[in-house]
Amino acid sequence: MVGFLIKFLKTKRNSSRFRLPGFGLATGVTLTYLSVLVLIPLAVMVLTSATVTRHELVAILTNPRVVSAFRVTVSTSIVAALINCVFGTLVAWVHARYTYPGKRVMDALIDLPFALPTAVTGIALTALFAQSGWLGRFLIPLGVSLNYSWWGITIALVFVGMPFVIRTVEPVLDDFDKELEEAARTLGATPLQTFLRVIFPLLIPAVLTGTTLAFARCLGEYGSVVFISGNMPLKTEIVPLLIITKLEQYDYLGATVIASSMLLLSFVLLLVVNGIQWLHRRRLGMEP
Amino acid sequence: MSIEIKNVSKQFGTFAALKDISLSVPTGQFVALLGPSGSGKTTLLRLIAGLDVADCGVIYFNGQNIQDQSARERGVGFVFQHYALFRHMSVFENVAFGLRVKPKGSRLDDAQIKEKVMTLLRLVQLDWLADRFPAQLSGGQRQRVALARALAVEPKVLLLDEPFGALDSNIRKELRQWLRNLHDSLGITSIFVTHDVDEAMEVADRIVVMRDGKIEQEGTPEEVYHQPANAFVYRFIGNVNLFHGRVEEHEARFGTVESTGQSDAVRAYIRPTSMKIHLSPDEVGSRPFGAVIKRLRNHGLNVRVELTSEWGEVFEVAVDPKLMDLSQLTPGRDVFVSVEEDKVYYEDFSI
Numbered sequence: 001m002v003g004f005l006i007k008f009l010k011t012k013r014n015s016s017r018f019r020l021p022g023f024g025l026a027t028g029v030t031l032t033y034l035s036v037l038v039l040i041p042l043a044v045m046v047l048t049s050a051t052v053t054r055h056e057l058v059a060i061l062t063n064p065r066v067v068s069a070f071r072v073t074v075s076t077s078i079v080a081a082l083i084n085c086v087f088g089t090l091v092a093w094v095h096a097r098y099t100y101p102g103k104r105v106m107d108a109l110i111d112l113p114f115a116l117p118t119a120v121t122g123i124a125l126t127a128l129f130a131q132s133g134w135l136g137r138f139l140i141p142l143g144v145s146l147n148y149s150w151w152g153i154t155i156a157l158v159f160v161g162m163p164f165v166i167r168t169v170e171p172v173l174d175d176f177d178k179e180l181e182e183a184a185r186t187l188g189a190t191p192l193q194t195f196l197r198v199i200f201p202l203l204i205p206a207v208l209t210g211t212t213l214a215f216a217r218c219l220g221e222y223g224s225v226v227f228i229s230g231n232m233p234l235k236t237e238i239v240p241l242l243i244i245t246k247l248e249q250y251d252y253l254g255a256t257v258i259a260s261s262m263l264l265l266s267f268v269l270l271l272v273v274n275g276i277q278w279l280h281r282r283r284l285g286m287e288p
Numbered sequence: 289m290s291i292e293i294k295n296v297s298k299q300f301g302t303f304a305a306l307k308d309i310s311l312s313v314p315t316g317q318f319v320a321l322l323g324p325s326g327s328g329k330t331t332l333l334r335l336i337a338g339l340d341v342a343d344c345g346v347i348y349f350n351g352q353n354i355q356d357q358s359a360r361e362r363g364v365g366f367v368f369q370h371y372a373l374f375r376h377m378s379v380f381e382n383v384a385f386g387l388r389v390k391p392k393g394s395r396l397d398d399a400q401i402k403e404k405v406m407t408l409l410r411l412v413q414l415d416w417l418a419d420r421f422p423a424q425l426s427g428g429q430r431q432r433v434a435l436a437r438a439l440a441v442e443p444k445v446l447l448l449d450e451p452f453g454a455l456d457s458n459i460r461k462e463l464r465q466w467l468r469n470l471h472d473s474l475g476i477t478s479i480f481v482t483h484d485v486d487e488a489m490e491v492a493d494r495i496v497v498m499r500d501g502k503i504e505q506e507g508t509p510e511e512v513y514h515q516p517a518n519a520f521v522y523r524f525i526g527n528v529n530l531f532h533g534r535v536e537e538h539e540a541r542f543g544t545v546e547s548t549g550q551s552d553a554v555r556a557y558i559r560p561t562s563m564k565i566h567l568s569p570d571e572v573g574s575r576p577f578g579a580v581i582k583r584l585r586n587h588g589l590n591v592r593v594e595l596t597s598e599w600g601e602v603f604e605v606a607v608d609p610k611l612m613d614l615s616q617l618t619p620g621r622d623v624f625v626s627v628e629e630d631k632v633y634y635e636d637f638s639i
Binding site (some may be wrong): 026177179180183184185186187188189190193197198201202251283285286 | 335338341343358359360362364365366368370372374375376385386388390420421422423424437438440442
């Protein structure tokens with residue numbers, strides 16, 4: 001892999017006539033950094049799980065508890081990412097286009113889920129929806145109990161994934177060429193037509209990237225979910241928690257197999273989205 | 289469609305972009321708004337299009353007040369300096385945009401749209417690029433797509449903001465003439481913004497020279513060139529030499545004349561083509577003065593001679609190689625320069 005990367009970079013290097021000095025050093029540092037932090041740990045994990053026989057692998061992955069955990073994790077992550085996709089785009093729009101009182105405070109609030117320890121988020125949300133909590137005391141009499149439920153997990157994931165869509169769409173809106181909107185106006189487009197036909201199509205790549213990042217983040221989220229989910233096997237147990245549980249039971253093989261499948265899932269997902277983006281850009285003639 | 293602008297002003301913060309502008313453009317004319325950057329020409333164009341709103345003043349289209357109409361109701365075609373093409377749409381879809389966003393009742397069906405777009409693309413000679421995307425086109429091609437897109441909605445007025453500003457000089461020249469022909473064949477009213485004097489001279493029926501949010505002069509290219517309204521217009525249209533002088537006894541004096549007592553500074557502008565070089569003082573010419581040749585520069589058809597006057601100011605004189613033997617004009621040689629008095633413009637000078 002590393003050898004392939006070096007070869008790839010070398011061909012890139014020869015194709016451009018001018019480059020800033022320090023290319024060799026910078027590339028070396030970059031590759032080492034990525035290898036130590038990402039490639040080597042992941043490789044060890046994959047290699048460990050590769051010692052498992054096919055029979056064992058099927059047994060681990062078809063275990064009802066594992067299947068259920070995957071189902072919960074993936075379904076809540078998809079729904080949370082989609083909610084963030086819609087509302088994150090909306091927030092980014094308002095935030096980039098309008099000035100309103102308290103905009104700077106809002107700016108800091110948007111980044112809060114990035115900075116807040118996820119356990120704090122989990123405890124806060126659980127307290128909020130508990131029987132005596134600020135929202136729980138109104139919702140529970142109505143029969144809506146979010147704690148220890150699928151929707152509770154989704155809410156925690158929406159919170160955690162919120163900044164991704166906002167922060168990827170916002171810069172695109174900030175740099176949006178005003179002349180495009182003006183051109184649409186002089187051509188007779190209504191504001192709605194301008195948004196749907198001109199602005200939104202140009203936002204799609206950023207929305208897609210943000211949503212993917214939010215989804216990937218949700219897949220791996222642990223801290224905020226474990227408090228609100230109640231961790232009931234077959235019901236509200238998520239994959240990251242299952243991995244921890246297996247480790248605590250000294251079932252290292254089971255843990256690495258599940259972890260490797262998660263890795264594969266995330267990797268394939270990111271690859272697909274990048275592929276879509278690349279195809280899109282190529283269709284528009286922006287990529288050779 | 290005729291355009292009438294009455295007492296229009298526009299302020300951006302503390303900056304007055306337009307100060308009490310009045311202008312009328314008759315139907316079918318091709319008008320250039322010419323001026324240095326910051327003169328308010330683009331602002332005026334945007335006000336006509338309805339992209340900005342005037343602080344005060346009224347704009348009429350065919351005698352009808354259109355102040356309350358938005359950009360989409362005014363029916364103007366606007367071509368942006370950087371084209372503003374929709375990069376996620378093919379050339380075809382870009383041109384079709386204005387037709388597709390029409391309200392249901394007046395919208396053409398797909399076959400009609402296709403026919404109309406292809407006709408427009410043939411008009412701008414780009415029908416073979418219909419399926420390409422803007423990123424795959426050259427600057428000149430993008431420019432023509434932008435023009436076709438603006439023309440698709442059949443505007444009565446075409447507004448162009450620095451239409452050739454971002455193009456190579458040879459493509460500019462080609463497109464200029466092409467645009468002029470297009471304007472004539474469509475019979476619409478066009479206004480374009482430029483800071484390029486040659487471009488305005490070559491293409492426009494009338495030139496509006498602007499400076500600091502005001503109109504300095506309005507007239508045909510010939511009028512603006514030969515009868516400039518003031519020193520600014522004279523200086524802006526074509527090359528000029530600047531001479532510093534003093535006002536003495538109600539007369540402007542330049543050069544080595546002795547300065548006595550109180551004097552006001554005065555500046556004179558003289559075109560390189562309004563001066564003549566003589567090898568000896570007894571040749572004809574009014575009030576010649578002495579100068580030394582610094583160097584010669586070739587400017588295609590004529591030659592520019594750079595000289596230093598006897599009082600030390602550097603200036604240029606255009607010499608027609610057919611009328612003068614260039615081998616006589618060697619650097620360092622002392623010569624005499626005469627001026628056609630009626631082609632001198634004074635600034636800050638009143639008698």
